[in-house]
Amino acid sequence: MEGLDFAGTFDDIVDSGLGWLGDNAGALFELVRTVLEGFYGAVLWTLSLPPFYVIAIAFALLGWRVVGLRFGALAGVALVVCAAMGLWPETMSTLALVISATILALIFAIPAGVLTGFAPKVDRSLEPVLDLVQTLPPYIYLLPGIALLGYGPATALAATFVVAVPPAFRLTSLGIRMTPNEFIELGQSTGMTNWQMFSKIRLPFAVPSIMAGINQSLMMAFGMVVIAGIVGSGGLGETIYKAVRTLDIAKSIDGAIAIVILTIVLDRLTQGAARIGYGGGK
Amino acid sequence: MTTVNSSEVLIDCQSVWKVFGDNAPAAIKAISERGLTKKEVLQEYNCVVGVSDANLQVRRGEIFCIMGLSGSGKSTLIRLLNRLIMPSLGKVLVKGRDIGSLKAADLRQMRARHIGMVFQSVALLPHRTVLENAAFGLEVQGIPLAERNRTAEMALAKVGLSDWLKRYPGELSGGMQQRVGLARAIASDPEIILMDEPFSALDPLIRRQLQDEFRQLTKDLGKSAVFITHDLDEAIRIGDRIAIMKDGLIIQVGTAEEIILKPADPYVAQFVAGISRLHLVKAHSVMTSVAEFQQACPGVDIRALLRTNPEADIDELITLTMMSDRDAVAVVDDDTIVGIVTPRGLLRSVSDGHTAELAHA
Numbered sequence: 124m125e126g127l128d129f130a131g132t133f134d135d136i137v138d139s140g141l142g143w144l145g146d147n148a149g150a151l152f153e154l155v156r157t158v159l160e161g162f163y164g165a166v167l168w169t170l171s172l173p174p175f176y177v178i179a180i181a182f183a184l185l186g187w188r189v190v191g192l193r194f195g196a197l198a199g200v201a202l203v204v205c206a207a208m209g210l211w212p213e214t215m216s217t218l219a220l221v222i223s224a225t226i227l228a229l230i231f232a233i234p235a236g237v238l239t240g241f242a243p244k245v246d247r248s249l250e251p252v253l254d255l256v257q258t259l260p261p262y263i264y265l266l267p268g269i270a271l272l273g274y275g276p277a278t279a280l281a282a283t284f285v286v287a288v289p290p291a292f293r294l295t296s297l298g299i300r301m302t303p304n305e306f307i308e309l310g311q312s313t314g315m316t317n318w319q320m321f322s323k324i325r326l327p328f329a330v331p332s333i334m335a336g337i338n339q340s341l342m343m344a345f346g347m348v349v350i351a352g353i354v355g356s357g358g359l360g361e362t363i364y365k366a367v368r369t370l371d372i373a374k375s376i377d378g379a380i381a382i383v384i385l386t387i388v389l390d391r392l393t394q395g396a397a398r399i400g401y402g403g404g405k
Numbered sequence: 406m407t408t409v410n411s412s413e414v415l416i417d418c419q420s421v422w423k424v425f426g427d428n429a430p431a432a433i434k435a436i437s438e439r440g441l442t443k444k445e446v447l448q449e450y451n452c453v454v455g456v457s458d459a460n461l462q463v464r465r466g467e468i469f470c471i472m473g474l475s476g477s478g479k480s481t482l483i484r485l486l487n488r489l490i491m492p493s494l495g496k497v498l499v500k501g502r503d504i505g506s507l508k509a510a511d512l513r514q515m516r517a518r519h520i521g522m523v524f525q526s527v528a529l530l531p532h533r534t535v536l537e538n539a540a541f542g543l544e545v546q547g548i549p550l551a552e553r554n555r556t557a558e559m560a561l562a563k564v565g566l567s568d569w570l571k572r573y574p575g576e577l578s579g580g581m582q583q584r585v586g587l588a589r590a591i592a593s594d595p596e597i598i599l600m601d602e603p604f605s606a607l608d609p610l611i612r613r614q615l616q617d618e619f620r621q622l623t624k625d626l627g628k629s630a631v632f633i634t635h636d637l638d639e640a641i642r643i644g645d646r647i648a649i650m651k652d653g654l655i656i657q658v659g660t661a662e663e664i665i666l667k668p669a670d671p672y673v674a675q676f677v678a679g680i681s682r683l684h685l686v687k688a689h690s691v692m693t694s695v696a697e698f699q700q701a702c703p704g705v706d707i708r709a710l711l712r713t714n715p716e717a718d719i720d721e722l723i724t725l726t727m728m729s730d731r732d733a734v735a736v737v738d739d740d741t742i743v744g745i746v747t748p749r750g751l752l753r754s755v756s757d758g759h760t761a762e763l764a765h766a
């Protein structure tokens with residue numbers, strides 16, 4: 124009976140593994156947690172500094188420059204709506220979570236994507252790992268996350284980071300690999316060094332794909348907001364999670380509206396930035 | 406047409422083969438042992454023969470045209486000349502050095518300084534202005550901004566695009582884009598320019614103009630060029646010598662006149678059939694020897710004939726014959742009469758080979 128209890132044995136292994144990690148690498152996870160919370164805290168602090176209308180106006184101006192006048196105006200109004208619902212601090216804390224997780228993900232994913240772009244073999248061996256990450260239900264790594272990083276924004280940030288990495292990583296790698304052959308030949312025939320080939324040919328042609336990756340990563344991060352609420356992220360995710368548990372339908376809808384507003388505004392902004400970034404003058 | 410004084414060979418292509426496909430080594434072996442044709446190689450080894458056994462020399466100061474139909478291997482051949490493609494067999498010498506054995510740094514140097522290339526697809530960078538595109542080769546060489554912009558502006562002026570410096574390639578017509586591609590190659594001041602069908606996307610009028618400009622420019626700058634085209638008229642207009650390709654093989658190399666007067670095989674003959682000879686065939690190839698002429702017309706004093714030089718073309722010879730009251734024109738080289746052009750000889754030269762065959766039949 125004992126020998127046949129695979130599930131139990133496996134559970135034991137996982138438990139003791141986690142325990143071992145907590146005991147022996149505790150200092151490391153403490154450090155990770157401090158860094159994550161510090162970074163998140165800094166972003167949140169910056170966003171909370173100005174009053175809500177300054178942020179709303181800033182988004183309106185940005186939207187106007189990047190997308191257009193109508194979108195800019197709508198974005199400004201939509202953010203004021205978030206404040207009017209009494210959810211401004213939560214909205215900013217969610218924004219801080221999503222932005223800091225995405226920035227951390229990009230810092231990792233873009234250089235890694237560039238490297239694998241040059242090494243198709245590495246890329247092929249990483250594909251299954253990325254597939255796993257993208258198909259794994261996030262709930263599965265929330266608990267180990269709490270065990271190692273504790274209940275709070277650090278775990279929320281780590282979980283969001285995990286889902287935000289694959290899109291930017293994949294699309295960066297793809298962009299680097301997909302340089303049109305004629306431009307590779309142009310580079311070769313002008314006598315380029317490998318570094319020049321990368322910086323003057325491959326990277327510029329990869330920009331649209333990388334931009335699309337950034338946008339996708341950001342969207343994945345937004346998708347994690349509510350789940351992150353479960354592990355104590357604070358912000359709109361936690362508002363909704365609590366509202367669901369207390370069957371406060373109105374509150375949960377308010378929270379959802381705020382999330383949708385943030386998501387749409389940032390989606391359009393990054394798409395617009397991608398267009399400008401690639402189009403050069405045209 | 407300027408004659409090539411220096412016979413220094415800049416590019417020497419020695420029995421070069423290029424076979425595409427996974428089985429290329431086996432296919433090469435079979436070709437050298439059994440002499441398979443392109444078709445057989447494709448069937449047996451699933452390999453495409455891009456270029457087979459190409460030999461050619463490009464000399465300093467000459468424009469060397471490679472002519473052939475689509476798929477005949479022109480682009481493959483020109484890419485072998487600056488090692489964008491490695492030959493499966495044979496070697497390519499550029500300025501006496503085997504580019505197949507150059508070290509990476511030397512190869513870069515060779516490409517940056519000595520061999521420029523203009524692509525069939527133009528390949529202008531879409532996110533850079535016309536000026537930045539034209540200065541691209543210099544940028545790669547690390548020339549400072551002000552200097553490279555000055556050089557690129559001059560190159561753009563040569564192709565008539567001075568007013569378009571700040572525009573993006575997307576705002577230009579196809580012909581203008583091709584001129585930017587040409588300016589980019591000229592700006593780096595290479596000794597040899599490789600051009601892969603640079604004018605094929607243009608309408609006939611612009612195309613002729615660019616052909617003449619290109620020829621003039623190349624000669625003025627003292628450059629050498631390898632120029633690919635699928636249009637024999639263009640090859641004749643631009644080229645000092647022409648190589649004709651078919652199925653990866655170079656069938657014939659020669660001046661336009663040589664190719665038209667002595668096509669190597671029926672395929673070439675078919676190509677040249679429709680070409681007007683008026684400006685291509687020269688006095689030296691239509692004249693009869695003095696002895697032969699005197700045998701046929703004993704009474705004529707050849708010293709009293711109108712005179713011309715051996716490079717006079719048929720059009721000029723016809724005009725001279727019409728002006729003359731005698732039925733012949735003397736061809737003079739270095740003050741001695743080297744031959745006589747008769748109306749009979751003129752007529753024979755303007756008709757193509759076909760009618761001559763009919764007369765014999």
Ligand SMILES: Nc1ncnc2c1ncn2[C@@H]1O[C@H](COP(=O)(O)OP(=O)(O)OP(=O)(O)O)[C@@H](O)[C@H]1O
Pocket residue numbers: 425426453454455473474475476477478479480481482525635
């Ligand atoms: N990278 C490649 N892989 C496999 N086959 C190739 C490759 N490049 C060219 N070929 C083959 O080699 C032959 C010659 O092609 P190439 O591009 O040199 O022709 P071309 O004379 O330049 O034609 P076009 O006038 O259409 O440009 C063709 O049969 C083509 O299919």
Ligand SMILES: [Mg+2]
Pocket residue numbers: 479480481525601602
């Ligand atoms: Mg071609």
